[in-house]
Amino acid sequence: MGVGVKDDPRLDAIRNLELEAVADRELFSRITHLASTTLGCPIALLSVVEKDRQWFLGRTGIDLSETAIADSFCAVCVLDEGPLLIGDAREDPRLSDSALVTGAPFIRSYIGVPVRGDDGVVLGALCGISPEPGAFRPDQIAPLAMLAELAEQSITLHARTRALSLANGALRQSSLIFSQAERAANVGSWRVDLATRQLHWSDQVYAINGLPPSHVPKIEDALALYVPGDRAMVKSRMEGVIRDGRPFTFEASVLRPDGEARRIRVVGERVDVDGKPDSIAGIVLDCTEEHLRNVALKRAAERDRLTGLYNRASFDRRLAAAMQRVEKEPVTVALLDLDGFKDVNDTLGHLVGDRVLETIAAQLQQRIAPGMFLARWGGDEFAMLFPPTTTLAEVTAFLEALLAHLAEMPPLESTHVRIGATCGLARMTTSASSEEIMRRADLALYRGKELGRGSVVCWDSQIEARQCQRQRAIALLRSALDGRRAMAAYQPIVELASGQVVSVEALLRIRDEQGRLLEASEVFAALLDPELSRRVSRVMLDQVVNDGPALLALFGQDTRIGLNLSDADLRRGDYVQHLIDVIDDSPLSPANITIEVTETMLLDASGYLHTSLATLDQCGFTICLDDFGTGFSSLTHLRAFPISKVKIDRDFIAAIQQDHQSRLIIQAIVQMGHSLGLRVVVEGVETEEQALFLRGVGCRHVQGYLYGRPMLLPDLQARFASPPPASRRRLA
Numbered sequence: 001m002g003v004g005v006k007d008d009p010r011l012d013a014i015r016n017l018e019l020e021a022v023a024d025r026e027l028f029s030r031i032t033h034l035a036s037t038t039l040g041c042p043i044a045l046l047s048v049v050e051k052d053r054q055w056f057l058g059r060t061g062i063d064l065s066e067t068a069i070a071d072s073f074c075a076v077c078v079l080d081e082g083p084l085l086i087g088d089a090r091e092d093p094r095l096s097d098s099a100l101v102t103g104a105p106f107i108r109s110y111i112g113v114p115v116r117g118d119d120g121v122v123l124g125a126l127c128g129i130s131p132e133p134g135a136f137r138p139d140q141i142a143p144l145a146m147l148a149e150l151a152e153q154s155i156t157l158h159a160r161t162r163a164l165s166l167a168n169g170a171l172r173q174s175s176l177i178f179s180q181a182e183r184a185a186n187v188g189s190w191r192v193d194l195a196t197r198q199l200h201w202s203d204q205v206y207a208i209n210g211l212p213p214s215h216v217p218k219i220e221d222a223l224a225l226y227v228p229g230d231r232a233m234v235k236s237r238m239e240g241v242i243r244d245g246r247p248f249t250f251e252a253s254v255l256r257p258d259g260e261a262r263r264i265r266v267v268g269e270r271v272d273v274d275g276k277p278d279s280i281a282g283i284v285l286d287c288t289e290e291h292l293r294n295v296a297l298k299r300a301a302e303r304d305r306l307t308g309l310y311n312r313a314s315f316d317r318r319l320a321a322a323m324q325r326v327e328k329e330p331v332t333v334a335l336l337d338l339d340g341f342k343d344v345n346d347t348l349g350h351l352v353g354d355r356v357l358e359t360i361a362a363q364l365q366q367r368i369a370p371g372m373f374l375a376r377w378g379g380d381e382f383a384m385l386f387p388p389t390t391t392l393a394e395v396t397a398f399l400e401a402l403l404a405h406l407a408e409m410p411p412l413e414s415t416h417v418r419i420g421a422t423c424g425l426a427r428m429t430t431s432a433s434s435e436e437i438m439r440r441a442d443l444a445l446y447r448g449k450e451l452g453r454g455s456v457v458c459w460d461s462q463i464e465a466r467q468c469q470r471q472r473a474i475a476l477l478r479s480a481l482d483g484r485r486a487m488a489a490y491q492p493i494v495e496l497a498s499g500q501v502v503s504v505e506a507l508l509r510i511r512d513e514q515g516r517l518l519e520a521s522e523v524f525a526a527l528l529d530p531e532l533s534r535r536v537s538r539v540m541l542d543q544v545v546n547d548g549p550a551l552l553a554l555f556g557q558d559t560r561i562g563l564n565l566s567d568a569d570l571r572r573g574d575y576v577q578h579l580i581d582v583i584d585d586s587p588l589s590p591a592n593i594t595i596e597v598t599e600t601m602l603l604d605a606s607g608y609l610h611t612s613l614a615t616l617d618q619c620g621f622t623i624c625l626d627d628f629g630t631g632f633s634s635l636t637h638l639r640a641f642p643i644s645k646v647k648i649d650r651d652f653i654a655a656i657q658q659d660h661q662s663r664l665i666i667q668a669i670v671q672m673g674h675s676l677g678l679r680v681v682v683e684g685v686e687t688e689e690q691a692l693f694l695r696g697v698g699c700r701h702v703q704g705y706l707y708g709r710p711m712l713l714p715d716l717q718a719r720f721a722s723p724p725p726a727s728r729r730r731l732a
Contacts, residue, residue: 010078011051013121017159019048019057027154028058035128035147036060037267037285038187039140043105043129046115046151047074054124058151062105062129071098074125077112081122083141086110088133109135113148118156126151190268191281192219194242208264208286210256225254227261238268241280245270251287263291304376306354307361315375315383319434322385329388332395332427335441336364336402339420339453341380342571356419360406367402383438392427392458399423399456407454422448425458443467450528466525473526476518480510481535487511488543489710490551492720493562493681493703496695501555501720503594503681505562505703506544507710508536519710530568537569541582547713548588554720560622562594567601570612580619590620594645598626602637610641617642628669638676646673647703650684656693667697674698 022028028046036044046058054074055066069075076094077084086092088108089101100107112127126148128136188204199217206213209225226234230252237248247269254262268282304311310318322331338360345353357380364382368374371387386395407420424445428437440459447466448457457463480486486508493503508520520527527533544561552559569575583590595616601609602625617623624645625637637643648669655662666682673680682694685704694702708719 010121010123013117013119014048014050014123017117017123017155019123019155019158020055022057022158025058028151029060030058031126031147031151031154032058032060033267034187034283035126035144037265037283038143038147039111039128039136040290041109041128041130041135044127045074045129046124046126047072048124049075049078049122057124057155067100071100073098073100073107073110073129074112074127077114077125077127078122081114083114083145084110084112084125084127085136085138085141087136090133105129106131108133111136111140111144113141113145115148115151115155117152118159123155187283187285189281189283191279193279194277205284208262208284209254210258210260210262225256227253227255234266238280241268241270242277245272245277251291262286263288307357307376309361309365309382310373310375312375312377312383315373315377315385316434318373319385319437322388323428323432323434323437325388326428327431330427330429331388331437332386332390332392332425333437333441334384334386334395334399334426335377335424335438335445336382336384336399336421337424337445337449338380339422341419344419360419360421363406363409364402367405369398383441392425395425395427396456396458399425403454403456420454422453423456424448425456427458440464470525470528473523474529474532476512477510477523477526477532477536479513480523481532481539483513485511486536486539487712488540488547489712490547490561490716491703491710492708492716493701494707496691496700496702501559501707502701503560503562504551504555504716505596505710506540506564508540509710509712527566530566533566533568534575537565537575538578540564541579544593545582545586545588548586548592550713550717552588552592554717558591560592560594561588562596562624564596564626567609570597570601570609576612576615579616590616591622594622594624596624596626596647599628599637602641614642617644638678643678645679645681647681647683650704653682653684653690653694653704654686656690663693666694666699670694670697670699 032044032046036042041061043061044059045056045062047054048057049069049072052069053066054069054072056064059065073084073086073089073095086095086109089095089098089110090108095101095107098107107129109130109132110127112125114122115124115126117123126144128140128144130136188206188208189202190205191200192198193200197219199219199222201209201217203213206215209222211217223231223234233250234252237250240246241248247267249265249267251263251265254264256262263286265285265287266282267285268280270277271279271281302310302314319331319333322329325331338356341353341356344356357376361376361382364374368384369387369390371390373385375383377383403421403423409419422445424441424443424447426437426440426444428440440463443463444457444459447463448455451457477486487510488506489509490504490506492501493505494500495502508523510518510523512518527536540563544563548561551561580590583593595613597613613623622645623641623643624647625641625643626647627649628646638646646669648666652662652666656666670680670682679701680699681701681703682699683703685691685694685702685706687706690704691702691706708716711719
């Protein structure tokens with residue numbers, strides 16, 4: 001809405017001062033110029049507010065000479081007789097429909113302070129204006145008020161020019177206030193006489209440059225204060241204003257004699273006398289703190305706080321720019337993921353984890369090739385964008401050397417932590433989104449984790465096909481779990497000497513929506529998903545508890561039921577406790593349950609995994625190492641973990657007819673297991689010939705199709721319906 005100003009003695013004071021009769025308004029325009037520079041805004045005005053209009057005694061950045069009072073921001077300031085700060089005029093009901101808001105100059109932000117006459121009557125306001133909302137801060141009111149005081153003194157000076165005896169005193173006072181304003185705003189003035197090439201500085205320019213006022217500056221000395229990288233630009237701007245007469249503004253860095261660097265903003269323009277260039281004059285603003293804030297904000301927006309590397313947002317911007325040129329220049333990216341980093345956080349804490357990330361980031365920064373762009377992608381992942389001239393073979397060789405270097409790094413400080421990494425690589429030459437190439441790199445990384453950590457894998461169509469297969473498996477398994485179509489089938493483990501069933505292994509089976517019974521192998525890819533794997537483990541545990549009494553009734557009270565647990569289960573202490581609680585509340589006891597883990601799970605075993613297995617062992621559960629002999633450090637595992645049973649992988653027994661070495665391996669493992677007090681089961685026994693061989697090498701327990709395929713409980717009961725002995729001497 002519009003703003004009205006009451007007719008009062010204030011208007012008489014304006015008329016009596018005869019301000020509109022001031023012919024030379026340069027001083028007032030210098031004040032508005034200084035206000036514009038101090039506030040960092042494009043427009044500054046010194047207004048005189050009358051009854052029906054406001055007009056401008058000084059102005060910078062706008063050609064308007066007056067406006068209607070209904071559109072006046074300064075009238076509000078005059079009415080309030082105090083400072084006025086508006087963050088967004090569109091939201092101020094007093095001014096939202098002003099023509100200066102809805103039209104040029106499209107005012108959004110305003111800051112103003114009253115300007116008073118010698119008798120204290122408010123005449124108008126000194127203000128700054130910006131088309132950007134939120135451009136001003138409350139702490140800028142004080143410097144503006146000092147400039148307003150300068151304007152007041154200048155108005156007073158005008159009023160007293162009729163009395164020469166008072167004019168000189170007013171000028172001296174005005175000059176003093178001007179100097180005070182310079183110091184308060186850290187702004188100084190300068191002038192170069194073009195005829196004599198003499199340079200003149202105000203006291204504040206000396207202070208900004210760290211020089212004493214007694215120093216007589218020369219143009220060459222002033223130019224030498226700028227850092228070398230800015231000197232050519234400064235010289236060019238000076239020559240340009242002399243030649244073309246165009247005002248300039250620039251920012252540059254100066255180095256004081258004491259070595260301190262400062263950032264300054266310089267404004268200058270040519271002054272002509274009688275139509276000829278006479279001098280160059282302007283101001284210098286020390287904007288060091290503002291510059292440092294902007295640098296800090298820019299770094300915070302672009303850099304990762306912990307490692308100092310570029311962050312994901314910066315990488316995304318750089319990659320998006322590269323993908324714009326992908327049909328002309330190939331784009332190659334890599335994702336590097338640290339192996340075993342989660343274990344570091346889980347066992348040693350996040351502070352140690354942060355030190356590991358800092359160390360790895362520093363190593364990567366030191367080893368990247370020129371032209372590469374390195375960023376922390378998130379968590380323990382790092383992303384790299386390679387120059388388009390780098391071949392895929394060169395990228396692969398670089399990454400393999402990088403992973404080898406990380407693997408050979410000594411333990412970090414006193415933590416005994418060794419960190420390796422796996423890389424996924426993707427390269428595109430056809431138009432696509434940034435998200436697509438990073439998705440491919442992520443798939444390649446996932447494949448690298450499957451194949452064995454420490455590898456470099458490049459995306460190809462086979463990886464994509466595996467991903468599609470995995471997604472189908474996930475959908476199938478999730479549907480079965482949601483529809484309660486997941487269940488346990490049981491495969492018997494038999495004592496060779498008696499042929500009696502002494503244990504069973506619970507194996508996952510699901511029914512699809514057509515009613516077909518599917519094996520776990522058909523959804524194996526989905527079981528690599530930790531969330532689904534944990535859901536399956538809980539379903540299998542519930543099934544075993546429900547079927548347990550029937551199994552014990554079928555095979556005897558000492559029967560053990562094998563339950564396969566995943567890495568995701570054992571890394572969560574809540575599942576282990578859940579397992580213990582469920583068995584305690586069931587007809588079964590821990591002695592009836594065998595916990596089967598694979599050797600792959602133990603390769604990078606964390607303290608939590610070891611603790612989980614130890615807890616289960618102490619509670620009376622049997623810990624079994626499945627697929628024994630296929631890993632890399634089996635004997636170490638037997639010593640490091642509470643393992644009391646091993647199952648020899650089916651691949652060995654399948655090869656005994658063609659491979660004499662497999663026969664020797666089975667015999668050695670059986671004998672070693674017995675000597676260590678371990679129970680040994682051979683998996684995959686399908687023929688009488690295999691069973692005969694196993695009896696000959698002293699194997700006591702077997703599992704395989706020769707003795708029964710995995711069966712649902714009703715089928716198992718139908719096949720083994722004869723009453724079992726009350727107890728058995730040897731348990732598997």
